[in-house]
Amino acid sequence: MLHTRTIGELADSLERREISSVELTRHFLARIERFDPSLNALITPTPERALAEAAVADQRRSAGERGPLLGIPLIHKDIFCTDGVRTSCGSRMLDNFVAPYDATVVARLKAAGAVMMGKANMDEFAMGSSNETSHYGAVKNPWDEAKVPGGSSGGSAAAVAARLAPFATGTDTGGSIRQPAALTGVTGIKPTYGRVSRYGMIAFASSLDQAGVFAPSAADAAIVMRAMSGFDPRDSTSVDKPVPDYPAELNAPLKGLKIGLLKEFFDGLEGRNGALIGAALDVFRSLGAQTADVSLPSLPLSVPTYYVVAPAECSSNLSRFDGVRFGYRCERPSDLLDMYKRSRGEGFGAEVKRRIMTGTYVLSAGYFDAYYLKAQKARQLITDEFRAAFERVDLLLGPTTPTPAFGIGAKIDDPVTMYLNDIYTIGANLAGLPALSAPCGFIDDLPMGVQLIGPHFAEARLLNAAHRFQLATDWHTRIPRGYA
Amino acid sequence: MMQDWEVVIGLEIHAQLATKSKIFSGAATTYGAPPNSQACLVDLAYPGVLPVLNAEAVRMAVKFGLGIGAKIANRSIFARKNYFYPDLPKGYQISQYEEPVVGRGSLQIVLDDGTTKTIGVTRAHLEEDAGKSLHEGLANASGIDLNRAGTPLLEIVSEPDMRSAKEAVAYMKKIHTLVRYLEICDGNMQEGSFRCDANVSVRPRGQEKFGTRAEIKNLNSFRFVEKAIHYEVARQIELIESGGRVVQETRLYDSDKDETRSMRSKEEANDYRYFPDPDLLPLEIDAAFIDSVRASLPELPDEKAARFAAEFRLSPYDAGVLSASRELGAYFESVVSLAGAEHAKLAANWVMGELASALNRDNLEIGESRVAPKALAGLLARIVDETISGKIAKEVFEAMWSEGLGADEIIDAKGLRQITDAGAIGAVIDAVIAANPRQLADYRAGKDKLFGFFVGQVMKATQGKANPVQLNELLKAKLSGGP
Numbered sequence: 001m002l003h004t005r006t007i008g009e010l011a012d013s014l015e016r017r018e019i020s021s022v023e024l025t026r027h028f029l030a031r032i033e034r035f036d037p038s039l040n041a042l043i044t045p046t047p048e049r050a051l052a053e054a055a056v057a058d059q060r061r062s063a064g065e066r067g068p069l070l071g072i073p074l075i076h077k078d079i080f081c082t083d084g085v086r087t088s089c090g091s092r093m094l095d096n097f098v099a100p101y102d103a104t105v106v107a108r109l110k111a112a113g114a115v116m117m118g119k120a121n122m123d124e125f126a127m128g129s130s131n132e133t134s135h136y137g138a139v140k141n142p143w144d145e146a147k148v149p150g151g152s153s154g155g156s157a158a159a160v161a162a163r164l165a166p167f168a169t170g171t172d173t174g175g176s177i178r179q180p181a182a183l184t185g186v187t188g189i190k191p192t193y194g195r196v197s198r199y200g201m202i203a204f205a206s207s208l209d210q211a212g213v214f215a216p217s218a219a220d221a222a223i224v225m226r227a228m229s230g231f232d233p234r235d236s237t238s239v240d241k242p243v244p245d246y247p248a249e250l251n252a253p254l255k256g257l258k259i260g261l262l263k264e265f266f267d268g269l270e271g272r273n274g275a276l277i278g279a280a281l282d283v284f285r286s287l288g289a290q291t292a293d294v295s296l297p298s299l300p301l302s303v304p305t306y307y308v309v310a311p312a313e314c315s316s317n318l319s320r321f322d323g324v325r326f327g328y329r330c331e332r333p334s335d336l337l338d339m340y341k342r343s344r345g346e347g348f349g350a351e352v353k354r355r356i357m358t359g360t361y362v363l364s365a366g367y368f369d370a371y372y373l374k375a376q377k378a379r380q381l382i383t384d385e386f387r388a389a390f391e392r393v394d395l396l397l398g399p400t401t402p403t404p405a406f407g408i409g410a411k412i413d414d415p416v417t418m419y420l421n422d423i424y425t426i427g428a429n430l431a432g433l434p435a436l437s438a439p440c441g442f443i444d445d446l447p448m449g450v451q452l453i454g455p456h457f458a459e460a461r462l463l464n465a466a467h468r469f470q471l472a473t474d475w476h477t478r479i480p481r482g483y484a
Numbered sequence: 485m486m487q488d489w490e491v492v493i494g495l496e497i498h499a500q501l502a503t504k505s506k507i508f509s510g511a512a513t514t515y516g517a518p519p520n521s522q523a524c525l526v527d528l529a530y531p532g533v534l535p536v537l538n539a540e541a542v543r544m545a546v547k548f549g550l551g552i553g554a555k556i557a558n559r560s561i562f563a564r565k566n567y568f569y570p571d572l573p574k575g576y577q578i579s580q581y582e583e584p585v586v587g588r589g590s591l592q593i594v595l596d597d598g599t600t601k602t603i604g605v606t607r608a609h610l611e612e613d614a615g616k617s618l619h620e621g622l623a624n625a626s627g628i629d630l631n632r633a634g635t636p637l638l639e640i641v642s643e644p645d646m647r648s649a650k651e652a653v654a655y656m657k658k659i660h661t662l663v664r665y666l667e668i669c670d671g672n673m674q675e676g677s678f679r680c681d682a683n684v685s686v687r688p689r690g691q692e693k694f695g696t697r698a699e700i701k702n703l704n705s706f707r708f709v710e711k712a713i714h715y716e717v718a719r720q721i722e723l724i725e726s727g728g729r730v731v732q733e734t735r736l737y738d739s740d741k742d743e744t745r746s747m748r749s750k751e752e753a754n755d756y757r758y759f760p761d762p763d764l765l766p767l768e769i770d771a772a773f774i775d776s777v778r779a780s781l782p783e784l785p786d787e788k789a790a791r792f793a794a795e796f797r798l799s800p801y802d803a804g805v806l807s808a809s810r811e812l813g814a815y816f817e818s819v820v821s822l823a824g825a826e827h828a829k830l831a832a833n834w835v836m837g838e839l840a841s842a843l844n845r846d847n848l849e850i851g852e853s854r855v856a857p858k859a860l861a862g863l864l865a866r867i868v869d870e871t872i873s874g875k876i877a878k879e880v881f882e883a884m885w886s887e888g889l890g891a892d893e894i895i896d897a898k899g900l901r902q903i904t905d906a907g908a909i910g911a912v913i914d915a916v917i918a919a920n921p922r923q924l925a926d927y928r929a930g931k932d933k934l935f936g937f938f939v940g941q942v943m944k945a946t947q948g949k950a951n952p953v954q955l956n957e958l959l960k961a962k963l964s965g966g967p
Contacts, residue, residue, distance in 0.1 A: 081532045094531065101525060103532055200532040207762035235534050236764050313762055316564050319575020320529040324628070327531075336626075340568055363566070363757035372759060 002027045003163040004479065007072055007220040010166060014061065014071045021061070021071025025054040025115050028073045032117060032164050035483065038145065041159040043078050043136045044086050045118035053115040060113055068223045068247070070113030075168040077156050078119035079126055080106050080211075081200040089202045090122040090134040090152075093321050093328045093347035103200020104232045105169060105211050112227040120168055121155030124349045125318065126176055126204040128152050129421040132412045133351040140408070141184060142480040143446055147405035150180030150421075153214070157184040160214040161447075162483045167215040167224050171201060173208045174306050175400075175425025178437035181214055182400035182449025185439045187466065187476060188214045189221050192456045193432030194239035197232030203317040205310035206237075208429040217476050218438060218466035222246035225459060241457060249460040250467040255288030257465065260393030263295040265424055269399060273448065276441040277399050280450040283472050284397070284465070292393055296385040301378045302426040303419060308362050308375035309430070314352075315359025321347065354415065383431040390455040395465060397452055399424050400437040404446035424451060434459045438466045439475035447478070490689045491717050492697075493652045493682060494644035495709075497659055498637050499669040500613065500677040501544045507612050507636035508535030508578060515675050519618070523630035529573035534763050537562075541636040542767065544668035545585045545610050546777045548638055551662050551784055552605050554589025556774050562610075562764045566757040570628050571615035579639075581758045584609035585767060586638075591662070592786065593654040594804065603655045604643035611637050638668070644683065644694065649713035653706050656680060661785050665810050679704040684716045685730070695720070696730040700737050700744055712737035716744050788813050796820060796828030805836055811850045815857055822861030823868070830864055838881050854885050863891035876900050876948055904951045906958060909942070912950065913962050916941045927963055938963065 002010070002024060013019050029047045036042050050073065057071035081087045081099035083106075088094045102110065110116070123133040131139040131154025139154040141147040142162040149158040153170030157180035160168050170177040172190035181188025189212050196211040203209060211228065215221040226247060231240040259281070266274065281291065323329035323343030330346055333339030348356070362371035389396065402423060411418045428435035433456060437449035450469075454462045470476050506513055509526035526533045549556045563581035586608035592600045613635040618627035640659060646652045660678060663669035671678045685697035700716060703709045715737070720730050734753070735744040783791070788807035792798050798806070806816045812835075819831045839860065843853060855863075863880060866872050872880060872895060883894045895901055903909055916938060917924055927934040938959055942950055 081530075087531065089531070097531065099532070100530070199534050202531045203763075205762075234536060236536050237762075312759060316566050316576050316757070316759070319566060319568065320531070320573060322568060322570075322575060324570050325528055325530075325573065336570065360757065363759055365755045365757075368757075368759075 001484075003031060003166075004484070006217060007068065007166050007215065007223050010072055011068050011070070015066060021054040021057040021073075021115060022051060024071065025050050025073045025117065028117060028165055031162075035142075035162055035164060038140065039142060039158055039162060039164075040137050040139050041121055041155040041162070041164060042075065042118045043088055043090070043121050043134075043155070046085055046116060047118075049085070050115050050117040053110075057113045057115055065113070067113050069109065069227055071115060072113070072166055073115045073117050074109065075118050075120045075156060075159050075165045076106060076116055077122055077153050077168065077170050079122060079171050079202050080169060081202070082106050082116065082119065085119065087119065087202070088135070089126070090124040090136060091348065091352070092135045094202075095135065095328065097327050099200075101200065104197035104234065105228055106200065108228055108230075109169075109224075114227070117165060120153070120159055123152035123154065123176075124352050125202070125314070126152040126171055126173055126209075127314070127351050127355055129175070129179060129418055130406070130408075130412065131155065131180070132408065133349055135349060138408050141405045141446075142483055143185065144405065146407055147446065148183070148408050150183035150401075150405065152176040152180075154180050156214045157181055157186060157188065160184070160186045160216065161480060163216075163479060167213060167220055169211060169228075170214050171204075171209055171211050172425075172429065173204050173210075173310060174429050175422040177212045177214065178400050178425050178435060178449065178451060179421060181437040182439075182451075183405040183447065185447030185475070185478060185480070186214050186216055187218050187221050187436070187438050187470075188212065189218075189225065189436040189459065189462065190428065190434065191225065191229065191459050192239075192434045193429075194237050195229050195434070195457065195459065197230075197235040197238045199232055199234040203313075205313040206317060207313060208306075208310060210429070217470055218436070218463045219247065219250055219470070221436075222250055222463045222467070225463070229459075239457075244460045246460050246463050249464055252464050253288060254284065254465060254468050257284070257289040257395065258393040259284055259289050259291045260294035260389055260396045261291055262299070262396055262398050263293060264297075264299040265398030270402060272443045273399050273402065276443070276448050277397070277450055280440040280469065281397065283469055287468050287472060289465075294389045294393060294396065296382065296389060296427070298378060298381040298385050299427055302382060302430060303423055305375045305378040305382065305430060306422070306426045307358070307419060308371050309379060311355040311359030312362050312372050312375075313359065315356045315363065318348075318352070318356055323347070351415070379430045382427060386427070386431045386433060387455075394461060395452050395454050395458075397450065400449035400451040401425075404443045404448055428453050432456065434462055436462045436466055438469060439478070440473075441475055447475070488689060489686045489717075489721050490691075491647055491649075491713075492644045492685045492687060492694055493646040493649070493713060495642045495646070495652060495656060495680050495682055497640040497642075497656060497678070497680040499640065499659070499663050501541050501636040501638055501668055502670055503538055503540045503544065503636055505538060506634035507538050507541045507610065509634055511634065513635050515672075515677075517631055519627065519629035520631060523615075523633060527573065527630055527634045529575075535578060535761075537764060537767065538636060541610055542585070542769070543777055544636075544666070545608065545638055546769065546774060547666045547668055547781065548608055548640070548663065549586035549589065550774070550778050550781055551666050552589030552591050554605065554608070555587035556769055557583060557585050557587055558769055559583065560585040560609075560767045560769075562761045562767065563758045564761045567754045569614070570626065571617050571630070571633065573615070573630060573633060577612060577614065578761055578764070579611035580609035585769070591655075591658055593651060593658055595654070596650065598800070601645075601651065603645045603651075606641045606643050608638050608640045611639055613637050644685075649710045649717070652682065652713055653710050656706060656709055658785075661808060665782060665785055667782075673704050673706075676704055680709065682709060682713055682716075684713055684720070686717060686720045686724070696732050698730065698732070698744070699734050701734055701747065703737055708737060708739055711739070711742055712744055715742060719744065782810065792816075796825060796832070798828065798832055802832045802836065806832060809850070815850050815853070818857035819861050819864070822858060823864045827864060827868060830867065831861075834860060834864065834881075838878060842881075842885050854888060855881070859884060859890055866891050866895060870902055870904060870951060871895065872900055872902050873948065873952055876902070900949060902951050903946055903949045904954060906954060909946075909950050909954055910958050910962070912942050912945050913938075913955075913959055916945060917962060924963070928965075935959070935963070
């Protein structure tokens with residue numbers, strides 16, 4: 001079956017002319033048409049455009065061009081601007097917004113010949129951990145449709161888990177790639193802050209946002225990462241550093257690799273979760289890796305720190321949605337203030353408003369020092385402790401999430417419990433570190449992930465470790481029942 | 485009453501930097517383009533776009549900093565100033581707050597009595613301008629023109645060192661001269677390229693503590709600065725003397741009514757929620773960059789004035805006037821280099837006199853002068869070699885100005901060459917004496933004043949061309965009965 005093959009295998013088939021990109025794209029479009037009405041993973045499918053792009057990819061190949069993504073279909077998270085296609089960011093605010101340009105990530109993958117099949121559902125403005133805050137309705141987890149797929153990149157994760165696409169893009173501000181990857185049994189990587197351009201990616205929290213990939217395996221993710229990454233002069237925070245050949249480095253042996261076990265991740269870890277992480281560690285040890293205990297005493301400050309920094313930035317980033325130049329504008333405003341109030345009041349959902357208000361509060365005169373400045377100090381402490389840890393170990397390993405996927409509706413009315421879902425993932429964002437989640441087993445028939453965190457720009461090492469792990473295990477090849 | 489009160493003024497000057505593109509986008513900055521034709525996606529704050537700092541704007545800010553002897557910050561931070569307004573597309577202005585690029589510096593102004601005073605510059609920081617709201621010709625609607633949005637500004641904040649409207653204007657003019665010297669701002673005040681906010685307060689003379697200040701926004705001419713401050717000072721004094729209190733507030737100057745009006749009080753002021761802009765890295769400036777900018781600095785106004793005074797033996801006043809702009813200084817130096825440094829004072833008198841008034845009359849800039857430096861030097865040469873007198877030279881200059889010809893051509897065409905032949909002048913004197921025997925008798929009887937009468941008669945007879953020095957000597961001798 002085409003949809004169970006790896007990106008490498010599909011590229012080989014395309015190169016050998018066993019299939020065309022148009023045929024491959026049709027196959028996945030048919031799966032979207034069949035499964036998505038219940039999954040709700042896509043906000044805007046773009047089948048006609050996909051077939052046109054696939055035809056172009058086939059022509060490029062006929063003209064002698066080659067490339068690991070030439071003619072491979074994908075789905076973009078609806079946070080990336082796509083020229084001529086609605087880019088909603090999961091919000092009523094941008095329901096009518098057709099982007100007039102391509103995000104750098106979109107342009108790079110297009111240049112590599114990847115074929116866009118549509119835009120994935122997501123939590124509104126990427127604010128959420130369950131994909132329930134989307135204006136377009138919750139996404140269902142293909143492993144159990146009563147459960148959430150995680151968020152905010154829930155649509156991308158569910159689509160790859162259900163094999164509606166060979167890969168999908170996502171963004172990760174506090175865990176928005178790794179958490180849904182874990183909860184849907186796929187591989188997800190959030191690169192180092194600055195590795196992938198943020199240009200054209202609608203900002204949630206600029207100092208934390210980073211684009212990444214969902215794919216069944218680390219080997220597939222490595223191919224996509226190589227195409228997406230690199231310096232972009234239009235993003236001042238992107239880093240001008242050569243992009244390694246990630247696929248070429250996948251097979252390096254793990255002998256001697258020093259894996260750090262974070263005390264703060266293992267203290268109080270739920271038993272079955274702990275057993276899965278322990279089993280994953282055994283696999284790494286069997287591959288020659290060594291382990292060492294590591295402690296980051298400030299890491300428990302991650303969640304409160306994040307929920308000051310991220311809302312502060314979002315409260316300012318989302319000010320441009322004012323009803324003046326694009327997006328939602330209320331009916332018949334009576335004056336300017338009325339237009340602002342109602343356009344924003346009606347255009348944004350509850351979680352977005354909660355964060356804008358929190359952020360406005362922590363930046364206000366009289367509160368700035370106690371909240372924003374203090375959070376920046378905590379962030380610096382956490383970053384310093386990670387740096388010190390990476391002087392002793394090559395990678396850190398731990399769980400991605402505290403629990404498997406929870407029920408749709410179970411936590412949506414309790415923001416604090418919802419926020420605690422990101423307890424293991426937020427640290428990497430605060431420190432700007434690359435991190436990856438790979439499938440490592442099941443609890444109650446629901447997938448779980450093991451998280452690897454590396455020092456800055458150690459994406460190759462993360463992908464290499466995950467790939468060797470996946471050569472020794474088959475968790476990543478499991479497909480939810482009904483989607484085979 | 486005025487002598488009981490001391491006026492305290494600080495200015496915040498906004499100078500638009502003369503970069504070709506905007507401070508955070510590649511859109512052009514040309515003034516006067518059709519609305520919204522120079523606003524790209526970044527200026528429109530479309531979802532997903534990001535700012536990228538224009539290096540030229542940084543260079544210009546550093547230039548200014550070096551021009552006022554300020555410390556250039558090795559590391560400065562861009563911050564977001566958050567507020568909602570339709571001509572502010574992002575809902576925040578990118579500015580610098582706690583860590584500006586230019587630190588403390590100073591410059592000198594010349595007071596009426598000729599003494600100088602040092603005015604401190606607290607800081608100067610980079611920021612982006614907002615767009616404009618347009619209300620004219622639109623029924624029940626406002627138009628937004630975002631062409632100006634993102635134009636780089638240097639905000640130059642002074643210490644509260646000025647004690648009168650005159651000092652404030654002198655300071656503003658000094659900054660105006662400096663930014664044009666440095667070629668970082670076109671200084672066009674009508675187009676809003678150079679404007680200021682004035683912080684004004686009064687206190688009883690002798691009191692150390694400052695009075696409560698009012699900020700007068702957006703003054704875009706030197707005259708308005710002076711008038712607005714005068715009005716505001718009088719208003720505050722009157723208010724206090726009648727038992728009231730000045731409140732801290734923002735006021736607007738209405739030039740039609742010549743008054744300031746309250747815009748908003750401190751209580752109504754926005755909480756701008758400044759925080760570092762996470763889309764922009766800290767601006768890091770190394771010593772090598774600062775050195776390269778320093779090496780590119782032109783001679784500054786004060787340096788040029790000092791050099792003119794020393795090199796050409798000019799008075800401080802003349803040196804100051806001639807160095808008021810780079811173009812004027814260059815014109816003057818060009819004339820002097822052709823005429824010879826020993827005639828610098830003569831050149832200065834002509835540039836500041838006849839040339840300046842002709843330019844002024846025809847409303848021309850020095851660069852548009854109808855008499856080029858070479859032509860003026862040619863005229864001065866004829867004065868120096870006594871071909872013509874200074875008086876005739878003015879006539880020649882007017883002809884050069886209107887006809888665009890050289891001095892020699894005019895002199896020859898009009899026959900204005902000075903008569904220096906002693907015999908010829910003597911012959912004319914003889915004739916004049918012969919024709920006025922009564923006056924001669926009176927003169928010889930002691931009426932010295934009549935000397936002028938004879939000079940006038942000879943000049944009349946020679947159409948003013950007689951060399952005045954020779955004329956004087958010959959006339960004196962002949963009137964006393966000499967040969």
